[in-house]
Amino acid sequence: MKAEILTIGDELLRGEITDSNKSFLSQRLLTLDIETRWHVTCADDRDDMTETFRRAAARSDVVLVSGGLGPTRDDLTMEVLAATFGRKLVLHQPSLDALRAFFARFGREMAAINEKQAWFPDGAEVLDNPIGTAPGAMLEVQRGEGKGSAFFFCMPGVPRELYKMMDEQVLPRIASRLRVTSWARATLLRTFGLGESNLDELLRDIGLPEGVELGFRTQFPDNHVRPVARAASEAEAQAKLERSCALIRERLGLLVYAEGEETLEAVTGRILIEHGATLAVAESCTGGMIGELLTAVPGSSAYFKGGVVAYWNDAKAALLDVPESVLAEHGAVSEPTARAMAEGARARFGTTLAVATTGIAGPTGGSADKPVGLVYVALATQAGSDVRELRLAFDRERNRRLTAQIAIDWVRRHLLGAPLDLPRLGRMEAKK
């Protein structure tokens, strides 16, 4: 089975937007073991779109189209699709009602121009878009005597709408309409702490079931392991996948912090709730990033009490009770300061745990004694506090991001009773 992905839009062709929808769609097709053979982008232009649709119908079985479903004159997907394959456009009343309801929810009246989004090629099956105004459509197109048909799936270009429609509306239809005979199931095991080559080596001999392949994906500062299991049935693929995940988890232990899309801060939040624990942060070099990450999780107010961003020394003293003598003797970027910051935050906020960061993120601000990349991370608990020194050699943004991740990971590790291991990634060294 051959798939083709079409994206429509002048802004893509001008390079104003990097087209990430294509890689998402290709990845999702692989879950049904369908290989994408073509990616084509064309302009919001009738002739070019007609040529593109025709060619795709001739050579591909599944054609995913993204974009061109908006209400403006530039949005031609449905109109050209209908014309290309000799269909009329017909009004889909439920979509019109849904559009009106969508606008009403925001207290606005629907503009006349939006009505266009309720018209579809005759014979198309409409695909719901519960989070946007543009519904999608599936259209089966006959290729001619004995040549079977091509299935077009039109989706919005807005990524979050596209993602939802692909998973909830399109993939199930492809699986049922196109008699898929080989199934693939994949998942993402999220790990933090080892680089890709170390992970690869560690997993080389775990004896995965036949038909399972491992991929790796770097998403700084994490590295994710992606097992893909293929089998003749969905259930068998799923069983192989689960067996593989168990083997990988057995080998990697706590390096795996989650499966799928869950973030480290979300997992850590869940564990904090399970332990009835609360958390505060004291941030210097991360400047608020840890708080931002933690509070990006809905419901984080259940365990996150707050933090102090102590960028200047007087704030470290005044708001975190770091003794002036410690700052004077050891400096802001030092083990004693990090420790005092964590302990100060824990006391001030009255939390079970507190983490602190202080360091020189770069690109400037370093000295021979305290170079760029020198960072201290501290965790304060009821039983005392732990501090480690790191030497990071990434850029400012990644030095900060990695530091934040270590701090959050320490909270998770501490609550799970594990040692406060530091990651082993390229361009970093950990001391003590």
Add this chain to the structure above:
Amino acid sequence: MKAEILTIGDELLRGEITDSNKSFLSQRLLTLDIETRWHVTCADDRDDMTETFRRAAARSDVVLVSGGLGPTRDDLTMEVLAATFGRKLVLHQPSLDALRAFFARFGREMAAINEKQAWFPDGAEVLDNPIGTAPGAMLEVQRGEGKGSAFFFCMPGVPRELYKMMDEQVLPRIASRLRVTSWARATLLRTFGLGESNLDELLRDIGLPEGVELGFRTQFPDNHVRPVARAASEAEAQAKLERSCALIRERLGLLVYAEGEETLEAVTGRILIEHGATLAVAESCTGGMIGELLTAVPGSSAYFKGGVVAYWNDAKAALLDVPESVLAEHGAVSEPTARAMAEGARARFGTTLAVATTGIAGPTGGSADKPVGLVYVALATQAGSDVRELRLAFDRERNRRLTAQIAIDWVRRHLLGAPLDLPRLGRMEAKK
């Protein structure tokens, strides 16, 4: 003149890599006022590549090909290009010498397989690759009697090699061989405060020079204006662009905060330094995001003293001196609390200015009285403090991001002596 960009590679079609080469190449073509009409990606497969090359030659004048120049069996670009247009592959001795020298520089002997990279279609002009092993090639292909020719430019897929070859080898050849008669210059004026349609309306009658077009680009919570100026010479295009920017800035005033890639937090930092002012933050619903944004700017310690993330009420009282009576009477999400937070942060940190946020970012935590999306932003200055109430109807992430942007924008506006305007975007209302 029509351009087409072809990228070759199974890894692109599997979605393992987001294909950013295409947007780079399209943008660079626009500097010669050449519009890209097609982006096509196909597999490392002889038949698919042949079909792709043929079609591109038939419909496009300039065809940029990226990838497939490596030494392995999968790398088929030169071989298929030659076969498609009836050329032989011939050895290019200088490239072979350069390849051997390249390996010698790293103290390695060239493997026999690499020799392949010195063979090109007969008649091709070889394009130097001083930073990699794969040279590129230009090939002119006749389309047939009276139909002119198509120019193929093959470049490596490795981005930094591609970028260099495009700028140093390909663009000058396109300009000279294809008698480019029109030049284009573009820039990005970054605005915060109005939606795209409002901007469009506001700029409709500013009387741009002939040959200048305006585009718009949304990058939440900002909306950017992109003037593109075309003229018969590079200098004239540049002059028109500058004139256009002046007109746009005259109309939009402080809505334009920067040109190019500079962020609002970087601009605001520069203005803080110019005014010798310092800043502190008190964050509730933004949870550290404002601090994180501000400190992402290298050198921000010159003006950012720190902040308090006061997620729980007791932290608002203990660390920001919000009176218990205010919290009890008005609640954490209220105008008096926001004001007290900003004033408390300004006093505690001893800064010129302080901003505060408190609100209900969602998706839960709202009530009839205080619904999700209710947010207060406050700015404390020497002259007193300002607070506004907002009603936001985005998701949690965007409610927080927009709130943070307003807080930072207020600092900029205050220092520039402008009123603390609130943005007018869809899905938000501002009161007071």
